[in-house]
Amino acid sequence: MAQFTVLIPVLNGAELLGEALASVESQTLTDVRVIVSDNASTDATPEILEAWRDRVNLRVIRQEKTLPIPTHFNALLDAIETERYMLLCHDDYLADPDALRLADIALDENPDAPAVYCDLAYVNTQRRPLATRRFDRAALFSADEAGRETIRTTRNMFGIPLGVRTAALGAHRYDPRFHYLTDVDLSWSMAKGRNLAHVPQPLIANRYRAGNTTWSLLGQARSEYLAFAKKHGVPLGPLGKARLSARIWTLNQQKKLFGLYGRMVERR
Known part of the structure; x- marks a missing residue:
């Protein structure tokens, strides 16, 4: 099982989400899990995440409605199953x-x-x-x-x-x-x-x-x-x-x- 998780919260991030995911894909550390929480996006975010399923060890959480920022981030923290993690905003990158x-x-x-x-x-x-x-x-x-x-x-x-x-x-x-x-x-x-x-x-x-x-x-x-x-x-x-x-x-x-x-x- 992966020992490091990268958490990515996103809301309508189709423009830049791929860059964040690509920066994780290029990491030299092995056994990295990626958990993306889609905060009820209405753009092409779901399609981008689907295209990345086979490129990284990816789990996607789809929120039914848009959550406030702290609530959304906490939903990601509750999903961690590894010993270490980081939270990476969808418009930032490694x-x-x-x-x-x-x-x-x-x-x-x-x-x-x-x-x-x-x-x-x-x-x-x-x-x-x-x-x-x-x-x-x-x-x-x-x-x-x-x-x-x-x-x-x-x-x-x-x-x-x-x-x-x-x-x-x-x-x-x-x-x-x-x-x-x-x-x-x-x-x-x-x-x-x-x-x-x-x-x-x-x-x-x-x-x-x-x-x-x-x-x-x-x-x-x-x-x-x-x-x-x-x-x-x-x-x-x-x-x-x-x-x-x-x-x-x-x-x-x-x-x-x-x-x-x-x-x-x-x-x-």
Whole structure:
């Protein structure tokens, strides 16, 4: 039985889903299972998944109706039967054929780490590079420090998990209170008080495009950060809340500028 599962949630992802699947197909790690949850797509997503059935070790879950993001992601977590997994958004892809093998090695070498992360490549719809996010941290980093720094900077200081131990996930699930911070909250919840592993290479390509779900959630970032800080026991106070609001405003402007840059690259 496969020991590593790649979970892919998708909703009307016919345009880019094949690239995500191709990046898994090209991995040098063997015995990889792929579970795709189709969140009641109305485009050609089902046909694309059918065409991939014989190319990867694929299981398709078809949702009868469109589920909220946390509920949809949790349905995938409930389907894991392997020791390790990663969740790959359908419009992202693994940027290196050795990505999963390196995740596997990092988890083997750090048996107490609940998960492993990596640097990120930001790309546009045509896979043209926009930027690289290098975290510049040690091979092991504190989950608690990353969580507190996320609140201080209003940036995801964990990154995207490249590999997670299913045993560490346990009963933890995506909290339905969070949409903008859903990944960060789960990262901290399952690793509280522990160290996480990091591979200093851009092994996941995170695609920036107009249809990204993240863009539509920026308006609720402040309320989610306040709830996130409260949940994880980080006191803010009036001054801390004011600083949080200022940082979120600044971050929104930066994201808008980056989105403009991405559109300019596409027109070249």
